[in-house]
Amino acid sequence: MPAEIKLVHLNLQAESLVLGDRIKRQTFRPCIDTLPSSTVAGALAEYSGGRTILGIGFLRQGSYSRALFVHSPRSQLTGVSVLPLTVECLIPRHGARFIEGDIYLLHSSDAAALVPHLPLTIHMGALRYKGFGRCTLTLNQLTRCAPGRPSNPTIPFVRGFFRGRIREPELAAFGITVVSPRYGYLAEPDPNNPRKVRYRRAIMEGSLVEAPQVFVSEEYRYD
Amino acid sequence: MSDKPYIAEFHDLAKLLDKDALGTLGIKVRGQRFDEIDYGALSLSKPSCPSWYAPYCEDLKSLDSKVARDCGKWAADVFLTRIADRLAASFRLAEFEEPLDKRTRTIAGWRKIWKDQVESPEWQVRLISSKEAFSSLLGFWDRCANPDDVSDYLKRPLSAIPEDKAPPYNITSLYSHLRLVGMIYRVLRSAVKTLPAGLSLGGEDVSQATQAMGGRVDESVRGNWIGTLTLVDVGIRQHLSRLRDLNVFVKREHVMRQIEATFPDHVLYRTPESLLLFTVLGGGVEPSNLTAPLLQEGFPLDVQHLEAELGLLVSDFERQWLKFRASKGVASRHLFLRQRPLNEAAQDVFHGKICEVCQMAPSLPQPWLKDQIEEWLCEGCTGIRQLHEPAIDISDWQGATLWVKVSLDRRHLTLQLPSLFEYYVKESLPGVNPDEAHRFVEAFRPLAAETDFIRDYQAFVQEFQSQLCAQLKGLPTETAIPWSYVLRGYPELTVLPIVSNREFLIACETFIRNLHTFFPRCCGDSPITLALSLSPGKYPYQEHWRFLTRKPDPKRPISIQRAFDFDIALSSPQFRALRDFLDNASPPTSASLHHLAALEGDLDSPTAILFEAFKNQRMRPALRPLLFQHGVSIETILGFYKLTVWQEVSRAG
Numbered sequence: 001m002p003a004e005i006k007l008v009h010l011n012l013q014a015e016s017l018v019l020g021d022r023i024k025r026q027t028f029r030p031c032i033d034t035l036p037s038s039t040v041a042g043a044l045a046e047y048s049g050g051r052t053i054l055g056i057g058f059l060r061q062g063s064y065s066r067a068l069f070v071h072s073p074r075s076q077l078t079g080v081s082v083l084p085l086t087v088e089c090l091i092p093r094h095g096a097r098f099i100e101g102d103i104y105l106l107h108s109s110d111a112a113a114l115v116p117h118l119p120l121t122i123h124m125g126a127l128r129y130k131g132f133g134r135c136t137l138t139l140n141q142l143t144r145c146a147p148g149r150p151s152n153p154t155i156p157f158v159r160g161f162f163r164g165r166i167r168e169p170e171l172a173a174f175g176i177t178v179v180s181p182r183y184g185y186l187a188e189p190d191p192n193n194p195r196k197v198r199y200r201r202a203i204m205e206g207s208l209v210e211a212p213q214v215f216v217s218e219e220y221r222y223d
Numbered sequence: 224m225s226d227k228p229y230i231a232e233f234h235d236l237a238k239l240l241d242k243d244a245l246g247t248l249g250i251k252v253r254g255q256r257f258d259e260i261d262y263g264a265l266s267l268s269k270p271s272c273p274s275w276y277a278p279y280c281e282d283l284k285s286l287d288s289k290v291a292r293d294c295g296k297w298a299a300d301v302f303l304t305r306i307a308d309r310l311a312a313s314f315r316l317a318e319f320e321e322p323l324d325k326r327t328r329t330i331a332g333w334r335k336i337w338k339d340q341v342e343s344p345e346w347q348v349r350l351i352s353s354k355e356a357f358s359s360l361l362g363f364w365d366r367c368a369n370p371d372d373v374s375d376y377l378k379r380p381l382s383a384i385p386e387d388k389a390p391p392y393n394i395t396s397l398y399s400h401l402r403l404v405g406m407i408y409r410v411l412r413s414a415v416k417t418l419p420a421g422l423s424l425g426g427e428d429v430s431q432a433t434q435a436m437g438g439r440v441d442e443s444v445r446g447n448w449i450g451t452l453t454l455v456d457v458g459i460r461q462h463l464s465r466l467r468d469l470n471v472f473v474k475r476e477h478v479m480r481q482i483e484a485t486f487p488d489h490v491l492y493r494t495p496e497s498l499l500l501f502t503v504l505g506g507g508v509e510p511s512n513l514t515a516p517l518l519q520e521g522f523p524l525d526v527q528h529l530e531a532e533l534g535l536l537v538s539d540f541e542r543q544w545l546k547f548r549a550s551k552g553v554a555s556r557h558l559f560l561r562q563r564p565l566n567e568a569a570q571d572v573f574h575g576k577i578c579e580v581c582q583m584a585p586s587l588p589q590p591w592l593k594d595q596i597e598e599w600l601c602e603g604c605t606g607i608r609q610l611h612e613p614a615i616d617i618s619d620w621q622g623a624t625l626w627v628k629v630s631l632d633r634r635h636l637t638l639q640l641p642s643l644f645e646y647y648v649k650e651s652l653p654g655v656n657p658d659e660a661h662r663f664v665e666a667f668r669p670l671a672a673e674t675d676f677i678r679d680y681q682a683f684v685q686e687f688q689s690q691l692c693a694q695l696k697g698l699p700t701e702t703a704i705p706w707s708y709v710l711r712g713y714p715e716l717t718v719l720p721i722v723s724n725r726e727f728l729i730a731c732e733t734f735i736r737n738l739h740t741f742f743p744r745c746c747g748d749s750p751i752t753l754a755l756s757l758s759p760g761k762y763p764y765q766e767h768w769r770f771l772t773r774k775p776d777p778k779r780p781i782s783i784q785r786a787f788d789f790d791i792a793l794s795s796p797q798f799r800a801l802r803d804f805l806d807n808a809s810p811p812t813s814a815s816l817h818h819l820a821a822l823e824g825d826l827d828s829p830t831a832i833l834f835e836a837f838k839n840q841r842m843r844p845a846l847r848p849l850l851f852q853h854g855v856s857i858e859t860i861l862g863f864y865k866l867t868v869w870q871e872v873s874r875a876g
Contacts, residue, residue, distance in 0.1 A: 028763035030462075068787065083596075086763070161564075168571070182523065183568035185577055198574045199585075206564050222544065223559040 003147070005175045005212065006107035007155075008115065009140040012057060013098035017090045017133055018069075018126040031066065031088035033059050034205060035124070036165035038186040040103055043124040043135075044114070051110040054173055056164050056215070057103040064090040064099040071130065089132060103137065104214065106173050115139060145175055145212035160216030162207040167200045176215065180208040227272045229297055231304040231408035232373040232401040233364060234277040238388075239380055239397070244352035255281050267358055270365035273297050280305040286421050286430040299422055303411045304404065305432055310450075310533060311403035313386065313395045314666045330388035331651075333396045335675060336643040337742045342396070343383035350384065370405045374398060386671065390651035391663060394644065395671040399678075403671055406488040407501060413488075414506025424448045425505020436534035440543070441550040446532030449504035449557055452540070454633065456497050456525040457517055460566070460581045461604060463764040465593070466614035468580060469710060470607045476712030478516050486513055491670070492677045495684075495713050497633060499538065499673075504530070514565065521581060521603050523566040531558040538670040539637040580604040614718070616706040617760070623721040626756040627691070627730055628771035629684050630715065635777050636676060636750040640669040643744055680751065683741040684714045691733045695719060695726055716771075727755050727866055728802065731781055735795045738780075746795050749780040757866070758786030789862040793855075800853045801863045804845050815839055820861040832857055 012035075019032045019039065035057025044053040069089050072081035092099050105111040114120070118139045125133040145155040157175065167186050171178065184204040187197040203209070208220060237255040245252065250267075253259050255278040262269040269275075276294045283290045283301045291298040332346030343349070351357050363376055374381065381398035416423045421430035427447035429435040437446025457479065461471045472495075479498060483490045489508060491499045500513050514524055529540040535558050537543045544560040568583055576586040578601035586599035591608065600608070617624060641664050648655060648663045655663075692707040702723035709717055719726055734753040738746055745751065752775040756767045770784045776792055784790040793801070822835055833850065836857065837843050849855045 028464075028766065030763075030765060030769075180563040180565065181568075182564040183566055183583070185568070185573075185582060190574065196574070198572055199577050200572050201568050201570065208563060220562070222562055 005145040005173075007143050007145060007212070008105040008107055008111050009143050009214075010103040010105065010118070010137045011140045012059075012101035012103050012135050012137055014090075014101070014124070014133070014135040015092070015098060016131070017059075017064075017099060017124065017135075018087055019090070019124075020087070020126045028086045029088065029126075031090060032165075033064070033090065034164050035059065035101065035103065036186050036202070037167055037170055038165075038188060038202075039124055040105075043122045044105075047120065047122045048110065048114060051113075053108065053110050053114065054106040054170055055103050055111075056166050056170075056174065057101055058163055058214075059090070059099060059101040063093055063096060063101070065093050067091045069127070069130075069132075071127075087127060089127075102140070102214070104174075107142070155212045155214055157210055158213045158216055158219050159208070159210045160213075160219040161205075162203060162209045162211065162215060163205055163217035164215060165202055165204050167202045169200070171203065174211070174215070176203070176209050176211040178203055178207060178209050182207040227274070227368055228370075229273040229277070229300040230367060230370050230373060230405070231274075231277055231280075231300070231307060232370055232405040233274040233367075234280045234304050234308060234404065235386070235397065235401060236360070236364065237278060238384060238386070239349075239351050239360070239377065240357070241347070241350035241352035244350075245354075245357060248354050250354065250357060254278075265354070267354075267361060268365070270361055272365050272367070273300070274364065274367070276301050277304055280308055284432050299415075299417050300408075300412065302422065302432065303415065304408050306435055306448075306533060307404045307407035307411060309432075309436060310407050310536060311400055311671055313400075313668055313671050314392060329390070331385070331390050331393050332383060332388075333385040334390070334393050334647070334651075335679070336394050336640070336647045336672065337676065337679075337744045339743050341393075346383040349380035351380075370409075373405075374402060391644070391648045394647065396675055399671045399674045403491065403674065406491060409488040410501055410503060410506065410508075414503045414508070424503060427505075437532035437556065438534065440535055440546055440556075443555050445555055445557065446534045448533050449530060450533045450536045451500075451502050451504065451510060451528060451530045452491075452536055452538055453500040453502070453510040453513075453529075454497060454527045454540070455500065455510075455514055455517070456633075458496075458523045458525065460521055460523050460583055461607065462580055462582075463768050464580060464598070465608070466618055466764065467608040467610075467612065468604075468764070469614060470610040472710050472713045472716065473610060474520065474607055475517075475522060478520050478522070480712070482513055482516055489513060492674050494631060494633070494677060494680065495715050496631075503533075518565060518567045521567070521583060523564065526561075526563050526565055528561045528563070529558070530561070532556065537668045538673055539641070541634075541637070542641065578604055614708055616708050616720075617718055620706075620720050620760050622760060623758060624760050624762075625719045625721050625726050625730070626758075626767040626771060627717040627719065628715055628754045628756075629687060629734070630752050630754065630772070630775070631677075631680050632750045632752065632775070632777065636673065637669060639745070639748065639750055640672055640676070641667055644669075644672075646744070679741050683737055683751070686741075687733055687737045688714045688717050690737065691717065691730055692719075694729055694733065698723070698725075721757060724866065727757060727783060730755055731783075731793075731798050734781065735798065738795070748777050750777060752777070752780040752782065754782045754784075756784045756786065758784075762786045783862070783866070785862070785866065788865070789858070791859045791862040793859070793863075794853075797853045797855050797859075800849055801855065801860065804849055804860070805864060805867050815842060816857070816861045816864055819857045 020029050037056045040055035040057050044055060045051060067089055069087045070084055072084045074081050090099055118137060120137055122135050123133045124135050143155055147157050165186060167188060182204045184202050185199040186202040188200045190196040190198045235255060237252050240252055242252050249265060251259050276297045279290055279294055280301050283305055286298055286302055294301045332341040332343055334341045351360055367373060382396055384397045385393035386395040386397050386400040387393055414424055418428060421428050429447055435446060435448045438444030457475060459471050461468050479493055483493055489500055489502055491501050500510055502508050502510055517524060527540055540560050547558045573585045576599040578584050578586045579598050580600055581604050584601035586601055587605060590597035591600045591605060644667050645660055645664045648660045688709060695704040704720050704722050707719050754771045756770045775782055779792040779794045781793045781798055819832060819836055822832060836846050849860060
């Protein structure tokens with residue numbers, strides 16, 4: 001467990017999001033409700049011209065509901081629609097204007113360089129060409145995470161069930177120690193061919209971890 | 224004698240006897256032992272098998288004792304039977320000073336605490352009361368060579384007679400008790416080493432039962448032998464994108480059955496979605512040995528694991544853990560509760576495509592091709608799709624379908640069993656004061672009752688599925704369903720075609736009727752739930768699954784979803800009230816309900832909705848009980864109403 005971690009806590013507001021689960025070629029594409037580190041890093045890299053800014057995000061419960069969007073992509077060759085596809089998307093809860101969330105960036109020179117530009121607009125997730133994924137980021141606070149249970153504004157480390165998705169090599173930087181993993185895979189750029197992706201083992205929701213409290217959905221009660 | 228096996232199940236054989244009736248015939252049985260009978264004078268043949276000593280377990284507390292010497296080379300087996308008997312017992316009486324003298328109370332047959340009456344009113348007829356029957360029992364005892372034969376040969380009496388006949392202790396069948404004792408004994412027997420002066424497990428030598436098991440939860444006497452109970456919830460990683468992916472349930476059942484066949488005594492029970500495992504520390508078999516085949520096949524597990532001195536090992540983990548943490552002297556004792564998600568992912572990184580179904584492995588070089596759609600699947604998911612073609616009926620059906628799933632929330636069950644028992648204590652001992660009732664509950668160990676409940680649940684699920692399918696197929700021709708889809712080994716899931724829109728009503732009614740039959744005392748707060756998902760035939764299967772496996776509210780055990788529209792949750796009384804409401808000769812019109820539901824969404828104020836609803840004179844009398852007595856929301860009424868639109872059509876006709 002590292003001595004201390006500095007995080008940049010951003011507020012996220014989005015009108016609609018398509019955070020597709022990685023199921024392709026299907027006529028239905030479900031939507032997840034967390035912001036994986038790959039999605040956050042990809043969106044910020046796009047905004048900042050390829051800089052590597054590590055981040056992970058979570059949507060605030062109750063700020064969104066699910067809806068279905070049906071569209072029919074056309075074949076680039078023939079211009080003919082093949083199959084209507086149903087995509088699940090997130091929209092603001094009834095009566096609300098935005099989906100709300102929190103993004104935690106690992107403090108670095110690149111992340112610090114981003115702060116003066118706040119509030120800023122990035123695009124995240126899928127179907128951006130249909131208008132989905134436009135997000136506004138504002139600064140919430142610069143915060144520190146430290147072991148034990150110190151007083152505010154420092155975030156304590158706790159043992160509990162992880163509520164996000166993060167690639168394994170990024171765990172240490174965020175001070176996350178895995179006790180018992182629930183594995184999955186997230187995409188990352190292939191260093192040998194930036195036009196391609198490869199899949200990196202990741203820690204998914206429900207993994208038992210020791211981590212800053214904000215990354216945990218439910219604290220572990222047992223031994 | 225030595226060529227026959229020792230069978231621990233015989234330790235409680237005397238509980239099958241009508242001792243008073245046999246006593247009048249000169250057959251005297253003291254406690255559980257049969258050694259005071261004058262076999263020669265009665266022309267009975269005394270069994271000469273090793274199991275003859277099993278009833279001595281009641282008296283064998285130490286391997287140094289005279290009783291142990293009487294048992295000779297079988298003393299270790301009898302000693303382990305004693306420990307197994309304590310572990311499987313529904314009460315730890317040593318922890319508990321009985322408030323009333325048990326001997327002065329009446330006796331009764333086996334009473335399930337989730338039911339309203341004893342299981343078999345003529346249970347006393349099953350007791351052995353004649354010399355011929357007694358002689359036959361001795362003969363069986365002598366020649367029995369297989370533990371399974373005990374439960375087969377004596378199944379009827381064992382299923383009617385309780386482990387303890389004095390209410391409120393009569394809540395476990397002798398069948399379940401003997402079975403559990405046999406399994407636990409065999410796990411211990413295979414794990415311990417026999418020493419000249421005792422037994423050893425995991426390097427801990429003991430010669431006294433208390434040395435092995437330890438004292439009460441609030442005492443400092445430590446038990447040297449450590450056991451584990453592990454509850455394994457077996458999930459699936461696959462997204463059900465095609466009907467062939469349903470084969471994953473067949474595969475899961477197959478793997479779980481294999482585990483049970485390989486470790487028949489370690490698997491205390493199995494439901495279609497979970498396993499309860501018993502192992503001992505240092506015994507050579509770890510819980511990970513049992514879960515390994517599931518992980519290798521890619522099933523994600525949620526494991527709760529209680530590791531404790533044998534005397535502290537109970538199946539309601541959480542309650543015991545809290546009690547242990549609250550007690551003094553914790554530092555010297557051994558009890559740990561752990562909860563872990565488990566799954567496997569072999570590779571750190573890979574290139575190319577990821578399997579689109581499980582998303583846990585690289586796909587094969589060739590895609591799975593169907594209907595001109597390419598899917599990139601890993602080897603495991605391809606294998607699952609190739610198991611067999613499971614669902615032609617569903618895929619050929621052009622109309623709507625109803626997906627039906629029954630679930631058991633085992634964690635809720637372990638919380639509920641003590642409450643059900645407390646209710647029964649108060650019922651069977653009307654004069655008992657709350658403190659005494661609480662002490663009964665504190666001494667309650669739910670493992671045996673839980674295994675009885677699980678057996679009832681398995682029967683319930685089978686009965687529900689067969690009744691539902693038979694009823695819908697037996698309707699008049701125009702409303703009868705042409706097919707039903709069930710998976711072998713997984714009766715919790717059924718898929719039906721929607722022909723008349725009445726299928727959901729019949730499913731709910733069948734569920735409620737069976738719940739009342741099997742678990743009448745769980746109707747208000749049910750660990751068993753029903754989820755129904757109605758949709759067009761091509762609705763994504765994964766979305767059905769997501770709804771069907773959503774954590775339900777035990778107070779409202781019926782959940783109904785109509786795809787792209789609404790989902791509602793109902794209790795049994797709410798369902799009945801809604802059905803009666805819409806059976807009414809002058810039900811509300813669809814328009815007025817839609818109007819109210821829209822207002823409910825906009826205003827978010829129950830009071831405003833009530834005023835609006837009560838403006839409508841026709842709806843007022845019908846809505847009042849639904850809203851006030853049963854607490855049903857307008858949106859739920861509208862959802863239910865939409866599902867019964869056929870009634871409106873038939874009324875109009």
